[in-house]
Amino acid sequence: MTGKEGFDLVVVANRLPVDFTVGPGGEIEWKRSPGGLVTALEPVMQASDGAWVGWSGAPDLASEPFDADEMRLVPVTLSADEIERYYEGFSNDTLWPLYHDVISPPTYHRTWWDAYRRVNQRFADAAVAQAAPGAVVWVHDYQLQLVPQMIRAQRPDVRIGFFNHIPFPPLELFQQLPWRRQVIDGLLGADLVGFQRAGDAANFIRAVRRLRAHTTRGPIITVPGEDGRDRHVRAAAFPISIDSRRFDELARTPEVQQRSREIRADLGDPDIMMLGVDRLDYTKGIRHRIKAYGELLQDGRLDVEHATLVQVASPSRENVDAYQELREHVEGAVGRINGEYAEIGHAAIHYLHHSYPPEEMAALYLAADVMLVTALRDGMNLVAKEYVAARSDDRGVLVLSEFTGAADELSSGALLVNPHDIDGMKDIIVAAAHMDHREQRKRMRRLRRKVLTDDVARWSESFLGVLTAMPSRVPRRRPEDDEPGAPQDAREGAGPGWEADRTVPTGRRVEVSV
């Protein structure tokens, strides 16, 4: 680390990449939690002297910054009240449903907005305190959309990237938000705003034009500065991925292979094992999937002696009403279907309300003949990619919702479904269950080529590559540029800087498709 001057790369995310426990003497112990984002960023963090600013996940937990795995971890403290208003409230009961096509109605509370602003300011201040002069600051996700502008206000010297892990909604929905302009301004504090899909970036650019009247040309937005200097903000798609090699290797280990055989045996060696793996979230289409599955049993197109569905639903945001209602619905439906169709030794649906470690997930993926990803809306859906990475045997069928970011990338090998079309989904589930091995292999190979090549390291390299190649300053606006008839390029600043070498901090040159 550079110590005195600060860190060259500062990641800001709602959660820290660690879990903590309180020891017998009341002391806090941190344990690494191997999430996708940290795997992606660890090599760049270690190579470029990085700090990570985030929340511990518990109320009122104050801790000094500390080092772990060659990263500086900087905890942000949230009170119980802030967790309720900023995290459960504004982030997960306002923005989350609004950005996911209002599948559940968003709630708008002014007190939640106040807490969101206050907490975003705290994250921004913590990032500012860590950033070295000229550092790169990379802010993540919908919980922190005001942070880019708040950092820029204090530190015009740093480069700021923002990546939205969830969808960005169409203007017609986004404009419901009473604080829509503040959110747009918050994001425009960044130099580069990244999204999962080209459609999300297009939605954002349209919202900028309609709500802020800034000039846009292709992916470039011109933001007038108070000092007379325009800034250029780029908005583009950078579809996220997983550590595909790690998952591939994990699924090849004898322990995981053995565990996957055990799972099938424990299920009574069904001919067809179907699998759903989701956070228990209303965006994931779990109810639609279970409905379709129940009807297939009712119609006699599937039967419990030959087929079974394993549904892993990991607990999530359990204090938010919409999540509690979903749990009741899902568990009610599972109970009814099992009551109706299960036989001794043959459950219709094995419902598991737990989280599992990656080893167990890999074994489940390997055991599953059909993977059901039927989200109603999903930024990317990494489960779809994990399933593919685990299947080095080229077997298995991925049924994938059109409404996931992953569908933009995996349409050549997956069977795409519209989860709202229950009859259509039933036909596709049956087709997946009966797909012959040759067809499975052909499709899985296409999927694996994509997932193993476009991994999460490539994702972070391409984002940081574009961000660090952006010109840090735009020429001062001359009065004559504002006159009618002035050449467009002069006003929109599409100068040669945009063609700058896209070299990432690790020194590896990357291809970018933005």
Ligand code: G6P
């Ligand atoms: C989504 C969001 C993440 C979030 C995760 C888990 O993937 O994009 O930002 O961390 O869900 O949700 P939680 O509320 O438990 O952090």
